[in-house]
Amino acid sequence: MSNLIVHGGTPLKGRVIPSANKNAVLPILCGTLLSREPIRLKGIPESTDVRKILEVFRKLGSQVEVNYETGILDVHHRDTHFDAATDRLPEEMRSSIMLVPGLMARFGAARIEDDVKGCTLGAREIDPHVEVFERFGAAVERQPDGLTLKVDGKLRANKHWTDYASVTTTENFILCAALAEGTSTLTNAASEPHVQEFTQFMQMLGAKIEGQGTSRVTIHGVDKLGGGEFTFAEDFHEIVTFLALGAITGGDVRVKNSQPEQFPLLDRTFAKFGVNIVHEDGWSRCEAQFPLKVKEPFTRNILQKVEAAPWPYLPVDLLPIFVALGVKAEGSVMFWNKVYDGAMGWTSELAKFGGHAFQADPHRIITFGGKPLTPAEVESPYIIRVAIALVMVAASTPGRSVIRNATPVRRAHPNFAENIRRLGAQIEWVEGD
Known part of the structure; x- marks a missing residue:
């Protein structure tokens, strides 16, 4: 304590x-997993959540170099590996659920821990996220300690209308759609400043996104994403x-x-x-x-x-x-x-x-x-x-x-x-x- x-x-x-805004930093960190190219982030904060995400990257074989004094992070996911049977994501941070799209797109499998949580704000369901993953083609199976998700081939584009304007659900939809086959549209999308900052980062990588900052977002899937440099606001x-x-x-x-x-x-x-x-x-x-x-x-x-x-x-x-x-x-x-x-x-x-x-x-x-x-x-x-x-x-x-x-x-x-x-x-x- x-x-x-x-x-x-x-x-x-x-x-x-x-x-930098934690709610922009964490989805952006998760978004780096979609790319096999070197990425530099400037203004990275030395928060506990950031440290946990970077530790996950290291355990999965990614190259991570961070200097918290200068605020510069270099990350390269070229040699990343993942096994849904043995590898675990952090349970104590809700943002770890945004690692799922990158894992599904890269390795065809992911998992969600039973106890994934964040601040104690009341009921915070994972069903909207699971629904998004299913719409992109994931088969979801309940295990004793969580959920496993498997994808046969590439993620498939779709149109979705959420129950409410959830920030993390919006970001998960965009992460899934970035490398999916075809064009995806999300209605009732969240538009918070940190969501807009996240979409700016994704566009820097080469994602084709229209309507950012509005309640209707369209994403045209691409074959791959690149690297680059991004500075947090x-x-x-x-x-x-x-x-x-x-x-x-x-x-x-x-x-x-x-x-x-x-x-x-x-x-x-x-x-x-x-x-x-x-x-x-x-x-x-x-x-x-x-x-x-x-x-x-x-x-x-x-x-x-x-x-x-x-x-x-x-x-x-x-x-x-x-x-x-x-x-x-x-x-x-x-x-x-x-x-x-x-x-x-x-x-x-x-x-x-x-x-x-x-x-x-x-x-x-x-x-x-x-x-x-x-x-x-x-x-x-x-x-x-x-x-x-x-x-x-x-x-x-x-x-x-x-x-x-x-x-x-x-x-x-x-x-x-x-x-x-x-x-x-x-x-x-x-x-x-």
């Missing part, structure tokens, strides 16, 4: 450069997180942001808490009146609300960040997670700080902010940005707080503590129980 010790009450100030999740840390502590934080065109809805969401976001010269800055105050709706009989759903809604991954602002800001806000049914059950941890948050149902909570907060020892669920939201509340509260089981932070943000320490935060990792 890794805990974060936070001595709060210091306004955070300064500049910070975010790392800044993670918009980290950008929002650092800006929110500046706002909640009454500080002045500027964050490198080369894609402000992704931020209009995020900016308006910050404004609901009295925070103005300014984008200029490749940087974003928070300007907040302190103490924070919730903006009253013009409709008098409703609460201010923040609704999160698949892009172009506010991303559900960022909802906890704004919940932290809601606990701090004077006023009431309803938060609505329209995707996951198990991501809102951490209000009891906010209460340990003195925060007032009421869980209305599995999808909605209401914060009654502006209450006096005191330092506390809290337990984070295994959800990346809930751990960070608890850090935010701790950082805004004078005194020593402990965020127990903060390990999920390292899955996405390897230098999180170091970055906010440079902004003036007193924070440190402590290993052990």
Whole structure:
């Protein structure tokens, strides 16, 4: 177990450069498996999930050279091998399911472990992924410890309409379609920024993709993919997180942001808490009146609300960040997670700080902010940005707080503590129980 010790009450100030987006990095890493040519990735983060994927590559015989100080990864899958009977994929990271298309295309076989999982966000089914694999021609067989998938010949193109706009299902469809025979079309595709970054990488390899960034994507299968060099963009999740840390502590934080065109809805969401976001010269800055105050709706009989759903809604991954602002800001806000049914059950941890948050149902909570907060020892669920939201509340509260089981932070943000320490935060990792 890794805990974060936070001595709060210091306004955070300064500049910070975010790392790459985990949700772009992992599918791109999985996508490299489709190519037999050398590939260089620039800006690779030293996260636990990245390390696990690269270890899988090494075990399968791929050439992997990585320098986390420079952020450069060279990977070559020319001599890669795979045996579905003996080789295992990581169970503790949901993104390992995106290795399946490359394995099926290269070796005609793959497997899905029984316990493949990610953050504890509620029911996260694998059926949509299995359905995609079957539509491309995979025969699926249940084994005592997972599923095996076998393909006779090349993957076969198809048209598919998903039940909902799932990011990972969309990426798995594109990975399968890239080398399939014929033209494939996906309707109700996810369009998040990290999905668009993933499609840009696939196009760099030679994949023929139309409609990226929309809900209907068409992929024309090619015989093979090439190599090349790709540079990751800044993670918009980290950008929002650092800006929110500046706002909640009454500080002045500027964050490198080369894609402000992704931020209009995020900016308006910050404004609901009295925070103005300014984008200029490749940087974003928070300007907040302190103490924070919730903006009253013009409709008098409703609460201010923040609704999160698949892009172009506010991303559900960022909802906890704004919940932290809601606990701090004077006023009431309803938060609505329209995707996951198990991501809102951490209000009891906010209460340990003195925060007032009421869980209305599995999808909605209401914060009654502006209450006096005191330092506390809290337990984070295994959800990346809930751990960070608890850090935010701790950082805004004078005194020593402990965020127990903060390990999920390292899955996405390897230098999180170091970055906010440079902004003036007193924070440190402590290993052990």
